[in-house]
Amino acid sequence: MKIASVEQFFPRHRTRLVKITTDTGLSGWGESTLEGKPESVEGAVRELADYLVGKDPLRIEHHWQHMYRSAFFRGGAILMTALSALDQALWDIAGKHYGVPVYKLLGGAVRDRILVYAHWGIGSLAEESLAAARERLDLLLESGYTAFKSGPGGKWRGHEPPAVIDHFVECAFLMREWVGPEVELAFDFHGKMTPALAIEICHEIKDMRPMFVEEPVPQENVDALKLVSDHVTFPIATGERLLSRWEFRQVFEKQAAAYIQPDGSHAGGITELKKIANMAEAYYIHVLPHCAIGPVAFTSCMHVDAVIPNFLAQEQVDWALGADILKQNWQVVDGHIELPDKPGLGIEIDEKAVSNRVPYQEELGGEHFYETDGSVADW
Numbered sequence: 001m002k003i004a005s006v007e008q009f010f011p012r013h014r015t016r017l018v019k020i021t022t023d024t025g026l027s028g029w030g031e032s033t034l035e036g037k038p039e040s041v042e043g044a045v046r047e048l049a050d051y052l053v054g055k056d057p058l059r060i061e062h063h064w065q066h067m068y069r070s071a072f073f074r075g076g077a078i079l080m081t082a083l084s085a086l087d088q089a090l091w092d093i094a095g096k097h098y099g100v101p102v103y104k105l106l107g108g109a110v111r112d113r114i115l116v117y118a119h120w121g122i123g124s125l126a127e128e129s130l131a132a133a134r135e136r137l138d139l140l141l142e143s144g145y146t147a148f149k150s151g152p153g154g155k156w157r158g159h160e161p162p163a164v165i166d167h168f169v170e171c172a173f174l175m176r177e178w179v180g181p182e183v184e185l186a187f188d189f190h191g192k193m194t195p196a197l198a199i200e201i202c203h204e205i206k207d208m209r210p211m212f213v214e215e216p217v218p219q220e221n222v223d224a225l226k227l228v229s230d231h232v233t234f235p236i237a238t239g240e241r242l243l244s245r246w247e248f249r250q251v252f253e254k255q256a257a258a259y260i261q262p263d264g265s266h267a268g269g270i271t272e273l274k275k276i277a278n279m280a281e282a283y284y285i286h287v288l289p290h291c292a293i294g295p296v297a298f299t300s301c302m303h304v305d306a307v308i309p310n311f312l313a314q315e316q317v318d319w320a321l322g323a324d325i326l327k328q329n330w331q332v333v334d335g336h337i338e339l340p341d342k343p344g345l346g347i348e349i350d351e352k353a354v355s356n357r358v359p360y361q362e363e364l365g366g367e368h369f370y371e372t373d374g375s376v377a378d379w
């Protein structure tokens with residue numbers, strides 16, 4: 001069996017897919033969505049496809065090594081996203097070839113269903129905003145979700161006046177009041193705080209018992225992350241922008257975070273996500289794979305979630321469940337998704353629905369990336 005073609009699809013403004021087809025007619029899907037750099041990834045997939053066509057699709061580790069190491073310059077979000085998508089598609093083909101779900105090829109499931117958490121929060125105490133938050137919470141609770149994540153929205157400077165901090169803190173405590181003590185609440189600081197401001201806010205929200213705070217500071221400086229972790233009594237999480245075991249190494253060795261959040265479509269695909277999780281296990285670090293893009297990335301994460309003992313919960317955004325792309329959407333029951341039993345990734349793509357090329361758009365306009373004085377702000 002040889003790889004015959006690699007095609008790319010652009011079905012939604014933030015969903016890009018690759019499809020690998022073999023000369024025996026098998027096909028596998030991966031997700032190559034990268035926020036902000038869609039055309040660069042498209043080019044990277046094309047370059048890697050030149051290598052893959054004609055090769056045996058079942059030599060996944062060998063191809064991973066080639067795609068990562070052979071060009072001398074390695075890593076980075078663009079190459080790693082392209083590599084991740086192709087890796088996922090190769091696993092999909094392997095599962096279909098052997099007639100088993102991917103997780104069976106990864107050592108077999110250690111759990112029967114995957115706990116997912118949804119995005120929900122109270123962003124403002126304004127009446128309209130509270131009504132919208134209430135409505136969404138009721139909807140999510142009906143599906144049985146038991147964990148939610150939100151964040152301090154908007155731009156945050158090096159320090160903010162008490163009114164800004166207090167408003168966020170008040171929203172956080174109100175969220176706890178609404179959901180009660182049985183539900184987990186987490187906050188994503190989006191890497192836009194300084195260590196001092198992150199620590200100050202974490203101290204303020206400590207008594208509403210968050211599950212974790214994610215990316216309190218940007219990802220480049222592990223010592224700054226450790227500074228936050230050392231001053232906060234609840235778990236700190238990071239990792240959606242760390243792109244391989246080598247980028248996670250310092251987080252592990254310094255015990256700089258309690259939880260890691262590698263992304264199945266940016267950190268090197270199914271192959272590397274499992275290795276990162278296995279490495280974390282030795283440090284008693286749990287894994288909450290990041291997924292804020294489409295259903296193929298989400299499904300790929302779930303196959304790894306199934307086989308790693310140190311899995312905690314899977315991030316899920318509404319459109320990751322499949323709308324308009326999968327022939328059958330994932331169903332959340334009691335806050336969990338049952339493991340797929342079909343071969344490969346266990347999903348069927350609606351090829352007609354994904355065949356239109358939808359232009360890429362950022363979710364927010366450029367003005368959101370600037371402070372009132374005109375300087376650049378973290379989003």
Ligand SMILES: [Mg+2]
Nearest residue numbers: 188190214240
């Ligand atoms: Mg995040």
